[in-house]
Amino acid sequence: MKKILLVILLSVGFSDAVNVQLLSFLSYDEDTSDITGFAQDGREFAVMGLANGVTFVDVTDPYNPFEVGYIPGSNSIWRDLKYWNEHVYIGTEADDGIKVVDVSNLDNPILVNTITDVDNSHNIHIDSDGFLYIVGADTYDIWIYDLSNPAQPELVGTWLGEYLHDIEVYNNKLYGAAIYSGFFYIIDVSNKSNPQTLASFDTGGGYVSTHDCAITADGQYLITADETMGGYIKIFDISDYNNINYISSYSTPENETHTSHNVYIQESTGLMIISYYADGTRFVDISNPYNPVEVGYYDTTELGELYSGNWGTYVDLPSGNIVSSDIEQGLFVLKFGGLSIEHTPIADTNGDGPITVSTTVTSMTSIIEDVTLYVNMDNEWFSMNMMPSIDDTFNAEINSENHASVIRYYIIADDDDGNNARYPIDGNLMFVLGELDVSAEFDFESSSQQWTAGSPSDNASAGLWEWGNPNGTNDQYGLVQPEDDHTENGTQCFVTGNGSSSIGSDDVDNGKTTLLSPIIDLSNMDDALLSYWKWYANDGGDNPGNDHWYVDVSNDGGSTWTELENTSSSWREWQQKRILLSEYTLLSNVMQFRFIAEDIQYNGDNGSGGSIVEAAIDDVLIQSIYYSECTNNGDVNNDGGVNVLDIVNTVNAILDETLMTDELNCAADLNQDLVVNILDIVIMVNMILD
Secondary structure, X not given: OOOEEOOOOHHHHOOEEXXXXXXEEEEEXXXXXXXXXXXXXXXXXXXXXXXXXXEEEEOOOOOOOEEEEEEEOOOOOOEXXXXXXXXXXXXXXXXXXXXXXXOOOOOOOEEEEEEOOOOOOOEEEEOOOOEEEEEOOOOOOEEEEEOOOOOOOEEEEEEOOOOOOEEEEXXXXXXXXXXXXXXXXXXXXXXXXXXXXXXXXXXXXXXXXXXXXXEOOOOOEEEEEEOOOOOOEEEEEOOOOXXXXXXXXXOOOOXXXXXXXXXXXXXXXXXXXXXXXXXXXXXXXXXXXXXXXXXXXXXXXXXXXXXXXXXXXXXXXXXXXXXXXXXXXXXXXXXXXXXXXXXXXXXXXXXXXXXXXXEEEEOOOOOEEEEEEEEEEOOEEEEEEOEEOOOOEEEEEEOOOOOOEEEEEEEEXXXXXXXXXXXXXXOOEEEEEOXXXXXXXXXXXXXXXXXXXXXXXXXXXXXXXXXXXXXXXXEOOEEEEOOOOOOOOOOOEEEEOOOOOOOOOOOOEOEEEEEEOOOEOOOOOOEEXXXXXXXXXXXXXXXXXXXXXXXXXXXXXXXXXXXXXXXXXXXXXXXXXXXXXXXXXXXXXXXXXXXXXXXXXXXXXXXXXXXXXXXXXXXXXXXXXXXXXXXXXXXXXXXXXXXXXXXXXXXXXXXXXXXXXXXXXXHHOOOOOOOOOHHHHHHXXXXXXX
């Protein structure tokens, strides 16, 4: 079974949004696929496909979702799910048939039946009359089942015409997207035993494109989604089947390099909502179908690959909340019109003068009341109000410290409707102020620097870690293994399977391979900042996206390990990760790190283990952090008391900054505003007089 964590990943923390609020997020250690939702007995649920099964999640409290059940299945990157009358139906491209799950007990979903007329399928749909439609299966292009007895579906009709990739059924009309021809079909299914084709229309592609479709509530407009780079969301006037017309289109600004996936019409609002892969969940006003206007979005990922990010979305929960699946990350619970916070993280700085933190906070439906910045300096938290500026921007200033440190922070916004938003939703952002001391540094240029490739638990048959100048490998999307290391003017790094420049000939196969650091003494510091540059690709081959990358730390010389990073997200470029170690473990004099790349082999599944997995590591850096122990007691000259000599020394330091030492600043900043000035002198005089 999968591991489920309520955490926020780096890419989530930096997600981009307008007029859409992230309410909560659940991370999974396996890739996700499609998603559906349902309401029953006053509760709301999301049901999401995973690589090895299906998860059932209670989202009644959208801020605190939790899993209530899990139905395992064969490994597959595709699952489609629909709900009807206390039952959930699960289709997949694995040979699992259509699973029927009884959810009458909402806290204990139970598999009660499997439709075996089809072994695999691409998509399923259930109409408002309780008929199940299966497409993308063998023998027939559409299979139709009566769900009068929901646990025992009865086959009542079929249709044979052309492969349909996805469908929508509304008012006894089936609208089908024929991805391989670029056509859509309109089929009369009022007689389920004898469906009749009413119309077909070329969407203008003439190539693999027409992936999905949706119909407006009045039945006058059909919307198709192209699943191809440079494709569009297209709107057609179908009021006259003999005179169908293309009238408008929508795409994201990244249209030339990204693609849409699935399109939906929200019943309560009429909004067009799209799961748009690397561009997240998009909200479009089509009240004037001739002029679609984007009114909000939540971008779930920083990954820019064509088929990464938001797979599916369910838009019709009674609460109006939206649930979206992100392939590499997990389940997102969203609210359109809630508070959205945009912020560009602060970059590392030398700290010359105050540091300005700026954020944009927006809401379509309410008035912003407060925006608060929470800051951690020297391992102590404090807060400050962010002041409104122009264009929904709020600003605050952090006074620089007089010593090198790591600053952590987050932002909270409130509105007059009682909404509350946090950025990032969990965890903190951080930046380095000044120059931290280096405790250990490995650029892997002169030698392997005492790092060890391999551990007793390794079982990969190929693609083992080795030290050298990487041999780049390519597929149709670009580099899979890097051609160059990361170090400026360098050549060497650790890389998996460097024996060939032919893709797939020396990648990680059928298991895991481990890279171990030497033992490192970090016991003499308050905290440590670990940073490393990684390359990890797992999105090629037969089973893309299912394999994992792990980073672990041990503070007892390798006897026990704590997880620092666990991801199945592919990133085909050098990417820096930074981790504050105190958030995971206690520091000791026998610290060790390990980096693991794995090609997962599933027992009994001969088709698994066939993905292309490549990894590399370079420029590992550990920097020491020392927290200030300021007493702010006014005893500047450290003679045991506060007197006129302390005033003289403080005045001289204010007039001549070269005299402002760390010790003087620590003792003299009596009002703790991070600046030594006349206000501190006044307090010092009062201390002497009293």
